[in-house]
Amino acid sequence: MSTREIFDSRIESGLLLLPTLLVSVVFLYYPTALAVRTSFFDSSFGQADEFVGLKNYVTLLTDSGYHSSLLLSVVFALVVVVGVIAVSLYLTFLIHEVDTGQGVYLISVIWPYALPPAVGALVFLFIAHPTLGVLTGPIEALGVDVDWFNDGPQAFVVVALAAIWKQIGYNVIFMIAAMNNIPDTLTETAELDGVGGIRRLVSVYVPIMTPTLFFLVIINTIYAFFSTFAFVDLLTSGGPSNATNILIFDLYQEGFSFFNFGVASAKSVVLFLVVGVLMFVQFRVTDEYSYYGA
Amino acid sequence: MTTVTLQNLRKEFGDVVAVKGIDLEIEDGEFLVIVGPSGCGKSTTLRLLAGLEATTGGRIEMDERDVTGVEPKDRNVAMVFQNYALYPHMTGRRNITFGMKSSGDFTDEEIERRVEDAAETLDIVDLLDRKPEAMSGGERQRVALGRAIVRDPDAFLMDEPLSNLDAKLRIQMRAELARLHSALETTTVYVTHDQTEAMTLGERVVVMNDGQIMQVDEPQALYDFPANRFVAEFIGDPAMNMIPVDIEDGRAVHDAFTLPLPSVDEPASTDRNGAGDAPLGDTQRAVLGIRPEDFHLPDARSDDGLPRIDAEVNVREPLGDSLLLHCSIGATSCNIQAAPRTAVRAGETVSVTYDPARLHLFDAETGDAFYHSESHHSTDEQVLSRASK
Numbered sequence: 001m002s003t004r005e006i007f008d009s010r011i012e013s014g015l016l017l018l019p020t021l022l023v024s025v026v027f028l029y030y031p032t033a034l035a036v037r038t039s040f041f042d043s044s045f046g047q048a049d050e051f052v053g054l055k056n057y058v059t060l061l062t063d064s065g066y067h068s069s070l071l072l073s074v075v076f077a078l079v080v081v082v083g084v085i086a087v088s089l090y091l092t093f094l095i096h097e098v099d100t101g102q103g104v105y106l107i108s109v110i111w112p113y114a115l116p117p118a119v120g121a122l123v124f125l126f127i128a129h130p131t132l133g134v135l136t137g138p139i140e141a142l143g144v145d146v147d148w149f150n151d152g153p154q155a156f157v158v159v160a161l162a163a164i165w166k167q168i169g170y171n172v173i174f175m176i177a178a179m180n181n182i183p184d185t186l187t188e189t190a191e192l193d194g195v196g197g198i199r200r201l202v203s204v205y206v207p208i209m210t211p212t213l214f215f216l217v218i219i220n221t222i223y224a225f226f227s228t229f230a231f232v233d234l235l236t237s238g239g240p241s242n243a244t245n246i247l248i249f250d251l252y253q254e255g256f257s258f259f260n261f262g263v264a265s266a267k268s269v270v271l272f273l274v275v276g277v278l279m280f281v282q283f284r285v286t287d288e289y290s291y292y293g294a
Numbered sequence: 295m296t297t298v299t300l301q302n303l304r305k306e307f308g309d310v311v312a313v314k315g316i317d318l319e320i321e322d323g324e325f326l327v328i329v330g331p332s333g334c335g336k337s338t339t340l341r342l343l344a345g346l347e348a349t350t351g352g353r354i355e356m357d358e359r360d361v362t363g364v365e366p367k368d369r370n371v372a373m374v375f376q377n378y379a380l381y382p383h384m385t386g387r388r389n390i391t392f393g394m395k396s397s398g399d400f401t402d403e404e405i406e407r408r409v410e411d412a413a414e415t416l417d418i419v420d421l422l423d424r425k426p427e428a429m430s431g432g433e434r435q436r437v438a439l440g441r442a443i444v445r446d447p448d449a450f451l452m453d454e455p456l457s458n459l460d461a462k463l464r465i466q467m468r469a470e471l472a473r474l475h476s477a478l479e480t481t482t483v484y485v486t487h488d489q490t491e492a493m494t495l496g497e498r499v500v501v502m503n504d505g506q507i508m509q510v511d512e513p514q515a516l517y518d519f520p521a522n523r524f525v526a527e528f529i530g531d532p533a534m535n536m537i538p539v540d541i542e543d544g545r546a547v548h549d550a551f552t553l554p555l556p557s558v559d560e561p562a563s564t565d566r567n568g569a570g571d572a573p574l575g576d577t578q579r580a581v582l583g584i585r586p587e588d589f590h591l592p593d594a595r596s597d598d599g600l601p602r603i604d605a606e607v608n609v610r611e612p613l614g615d616s617l618l619l620h621c622s623i624g625a626t627s628c629n630i631q632a633a634p635r636t637a638v639r640a641g642e643t644v645s646v647t648y649d650p651a652r653l654h655l656f657d658a659e660t661g662d663a664f665y666h667s668e669s670h671h672s673t674d675e676q677v678l679s680r681a682s683k
Binding site for chain 2: 188190
């Protein structure tokens with residue numbers, strides 16, 4: 001076996017690794033360790049931390065509000081991931097099929113992704129505000145009473161739509177690259193055989209794109225659990241009646257509104273475990289069903 | 295069974311004119327090969343036929359039905375691609391049936407029966423349950439052929455289907471394609487850049503260059519009676535020698551030699567490619583074409599009273615079945631094909647003779663052929679009588 005000797009000395013390679021290691025330790029591993037530690041303590045402002053063992057976790061196990069938040073988060077993630085993948089896939093397919101002006105369509109689909117989440121949330125608020133939103137009028141004309149400030153299920157749908165809308169651009173970038181990589185001759189064979197557009201997408205393109213799609217499912221899952229905070233915070237603040245109180249917002253409130261750092265840390269550990277288990281399952285599924293052919 | 299007619303077919307990609315108005319008639323059940331160098335427009339022509347590219351001008355007819363603007367799926371043609379174009383995630387069987395099932399024109403029993411037939415014809419029964427990644431190149435191409443034949447199309451369009459195969463497999467598949475065509479008798483248009491494939495497979499061969507048809511003829515006629523310099527140099531390996539000469543009183547005059555040009559004695563036969571009727575008496579510049587195998591070293595032929603040409607051997611290339619000599623005749627470079635194991639060394643000067651029935655003259659300006667010393671097809675009897683002399 002040969003070892004690759006790129007650097008002359010260990011010191012040199014160590015020095016080059018140092019910045020990355022430093023950033024990872026200070027901003028990732030240390031806070032993680034601290035969160036795990038804090039989850040075993042009763043911790044708040046103005047008082048010394050007190051070790052309480054598994055009490056915080058027991059609290060979570062018996063808190064029905066937390067249970068519904070957990071369930072809500074899983075359903076929310078499911079809706080967002082499926083929604084993002086389905087809408088992005090269809091949009092990508094449409095963009096892939098046009099001969100002229102691909103760039104214009106691509107930019108118009110990608111731009112929400114370029115916004116910071118908070119700005120994206122505010123833009124979506126302008127679009128869907130129950131009284132001022134630009135789309136509210138047309139939607140109400142269809143006979144829907146737009147009232148998501150008071151209507152829980154509507155609020156859930158609005159936050160999910162905002163989260164989907166924001167993430168489409170990211171997905172389309174990867175999907176269009178994957179779709180453009182599919183040999184033209186496969187498309188042409190399908191055309192000669194009279195295979196319809198949607199069938200071509202579902203039966204030819206999607207199976208070939210599975211590695212990209214699984215990657216996106218994982219990224220979107222993480223996004224749905226962690227990065228949708230701004231939408232909940234700015235659109236609904238978890239309401240009405242906790243209808244949009246997903247885990248990431250719930251633990252933020254626990255920590256920074258109620259200052260129960262111990263319980264908030266326990267919640268963040270649980271969230272980490274939930275996402276971790278999902279990742280594990282997804283990677284297993286990826287290996288089994290993903291097509292990595294030539 | 296279909297006749298295909300192309301009328302003034304044009305295709306432009308922006309400023310680039312890929313196909314410059316070609317006319318072609320493909321007969322029912324014919325195996326037509328389109329051959330030419332890269333970028334000559336042969337693949338574009340095929341794609342226009344398939345409907346994968348929209349025409350810029352002209353007309354495509356299949357059995358007198360105008361299909362110029364018709365969708366690919368409604369032309370009932372099947373295409374075989376160079377890279378096989380098999381769906382990588384589907385088994386051989388599903389690859390073959392996917393199109394038929396999607397189009398919904400066939401019952402399941404019908405599809406099953408056709409797959410079995412095709413699999414037997416192509417000997418791919420074992421491949422039906424394998425995915426393309428578990429097949430070799432030749433096997434993949436056979437499955438791709440299977441996919442094409444199950445639909446029983448009006449025409450097969452093949453775009454360099456053997457180019458990705460290794461040399462041995464290519465020869466094997468070539469024979470298989472010929473066998474398949476004689477069994478199915480479906481009109482086939484086959485595009486290739488390989489002149490051997492063109493010559494061996496084609497009932498007629500279309501030579502294309504720069505978006506235009508240079509010549510359409512049977513393979514042997516292309517070889518024996520090229521219509522212009524391009525065809526003369528493109529068909530045949532090693533290529534025909536091109537020697538600039540002056541034509542004076544029925545003779546080709548070069549710095550190093552003077553050859554008498556056999557007069558064309560059969561007026562009826564002078565119509566091939568319009569060549570043969572040129573006034574050879576006038577003095578004019580021309581290019582003399584002689585194929586490397588039409589030169590003969592002195593002891594390879596008895597004294598026939600023909601003038602000898604001195605050629606200096608620069609490089610000798612033993613090819614096994616023959617010996618290729620790179621020579622200089624005067625200031626002109628020339629290839630001469632000699633018998634294998636001929637004792638000739640580089641640097642030596644050899645005195646060569648030639649086959650007077652195999653001389654070609656091309657216009658120095660346009661490159662069009664205006665003289666073939668044998669301006670007609672030899673019948674078998676003539677070939678035999680010449681061989682016995």
